Amino acid sequence: MPTGQTLIYFIYVLAAASVILAAESFYLSFAGRRARAGAINRRLRRLGEESPAEQSLQGLLRERGLTASGDFIFGAVRLNRLYTQSGITGNPLAFAAVFLLAGLVLALVLPLLLGFSVVVAVITFMLVGFALPLLVLRRARDKRIQKFAAQLPDALDMIVRSLRAGHPTTVAIGLVAREMPDPLGTEFGIVSDEITFGLSLEQAVRKLSERVGFEGLHLLSVSLSIQSKTGGNLTEILSNLSSVLRERRKLRMKIKALSAEGRISAWIISLFPVFMFGILMVIAPSYYGDVWDSPLLMPVFLIFGVWALMGDFIMYRMVNFDF
Numbered sequence: 001m002p003t004g005q006t007l008i009y010f011i012y013v014l015a016a017a018s019v020i021l022a023a024e025s026f027y028l029s030f031a032g033r034r035a036r037a038g039a040i041n042r043r044l045r046r047l048g049e050e051s052p053a054e055q056s057l058q059g060l061l062r063e064r065g066l067t068a069s070g071d072f073i074f075g076a077v078r079l080n081r082l083y084t085q086s087g088i089t090g091n092p093l094a095f096a097a098v099f100l101l102a103g104l105v106l107a108l109v110l111p112l113l114l115g116f117s118v119v120v121a122v123i124t125f126m127l128v129g130f131a132l133p134l135l136v137l138r139r140a141r142d143k144r145i146q147k148f149a150a151q152l153p154d155a156l157d158m159i160v161r162s163l164r165a166g167h168p169t170t171v172a173i174g175l176v177a178r179e180m181p182d183p184l185g186t187e188f189g190i191v192s193d194e195i196t197f198g199l200s201l202e203q204a205v206r207k208l209s210e211r212v213g214f215e216g217l218h219l220l221s222v223s224l225s226i227q228s229k230t231g232g233n234l235t236e237i238l239s240n241l242s243s244v245l246r247e248r249r250k251l252r253m254k255i256k257a258l259s260a261e262g263r264i265s266a267w268i269i270s271l272f273p274v275f276m277f278g279i280l281m282v283i284a285p286s287y288y289g290d291v292w293d294s295p296l297l298m299p300v301f302l303i304f305g306v307w308a309l310m311g312d313f314i315m316y317r318m319v320n321f322d323f
Contacts, residue, residue, distance in 0.1 A: 041185030042089075043177065057193040060186065063089040070194065070207050085213040086140035087183055096133060103129030144183050145214050149249055151184040152216050156242035163235045170195050187212060202228055216245045259319040266315035270308070 046056045058068040065083045067073055072080040074092075083092045107125035110116040155176045162172035170192065177189035187208055194204040202225050209217040223237050280287050291297060 041177075041180070041182040041189065043186040043189035053193060054197060057190060057197070060190055063091075064211065065092040066211075070190075070211075081210065081213070082134070082137050082141060084211050085144070086137045087144040088137070088140055099133040100129045103127070103132075141213060145212065148183055148187075148212055148214050149216060149245070151180060152214070153242045153246040153249070155180055155184055155188065156220075156238050156245070160235050160239045160242070163238075169201060169234070183212075216241075216248075219244075255321050259321075262315070262319035266312065266319065269315070270312050273308070 043056070043060060046059060047053065049056075051059070061068060061070055064087075065073055065080055072084070074080045080092070083095070088095065103125040106128055107121040110121045110124060111118055158176050158179065159169075159172040162175050163169065167175075173188055173195070174192045177185055177192050179185070180188065190211075191204045191208050194207065195201060199207075202221070205217070205221045205224055209221050219241060220238075223241055224234075226232075227234055227237055
């Protein structure tokens with residue numbers, strides 16, 4: 001066979017091998033991205049990035065406003081706890097800076113471009129820069145706790161089944177961390193990692209309760225503490241706790257359904273005056289005449305505004321139950 005023809009065949013073989021290797025590399029990369037994207041919780045996605053488990057744990061804690069050991073970073077513990085329990089990830093200082101900057105921009109725009117007074121600008125800055133982020137954090141925390149409350153009984157049942165199958169408690173918690181979606185999956189994954197790196201089960205669950213803020217986790221922490229000191233059947237304790245949490249949730253949902261009419265009535269009564277005022281200002285701007293120039297306008301508005309807020313608070317307390 002001539003040497004030139006052999007060289008051509010050799011080039012063909014190299015080209016075919018290159019195409020096969022390139023296709024395999026592309027497939028493995030695509031499959032790895034799909035596996036990370038298909039991970040059911042944030043912790044598994046971080047572990048899928050092939051970072052060490054300890055580094056992944058520290059990253060999960062830091063993005064929640066905690067130190068590498070799981071303690072609060074700031075001296076303002078209540079604010080730090082609220083940020084952590086909200087589940088919002090990222091730097092808490094950056095989160096606060098966004099609202100402060102937005103409030104400052106609005107406070108500068110209102111008097112300079114729209115002609116509002118300095119008092120209105122200051123009030124706007126206080127509301128946007130300080131009150132709004134607190135409302136956002138509280139709403140995010142409440143929604144996250146509701147999701148956690150819906151997931152926790154199923155997670156406890158999974159732990160009970162794993163314990164009855166003969167697995168140790170740490171393996172059962174690791175199973176929950178792999179099989180449950182967020183927010184519970186990542187939180188129990190943090191518990192599993194903390195136990196792996198030296199914390200006791202009782203300490204890890206206590207920190208979990210602080211990170212989430214759900215009263216059911218406080219019951220779990222107390223149950224584990226009592227069981228570790230006095231002994232007892234852990235599977236029975238967790239099974240009973242799961243039943244209690246499930247029944248509490250059913251009762252809470254039933255109360256919410258029964259009080260739905262009261263909540264809707266409260267919203268309608270509260271928003272109807274504002275809605276009608278807006279309609280009158282649009283279709284008949286001169287309806288109120290010269291009343292805007294009266295010195296009694298602001299005191300009357302203030303008195304009736306406070307009175308309306310008191311009524312809203314009373315209606316809110318009538319349709320919300322703590323138990």
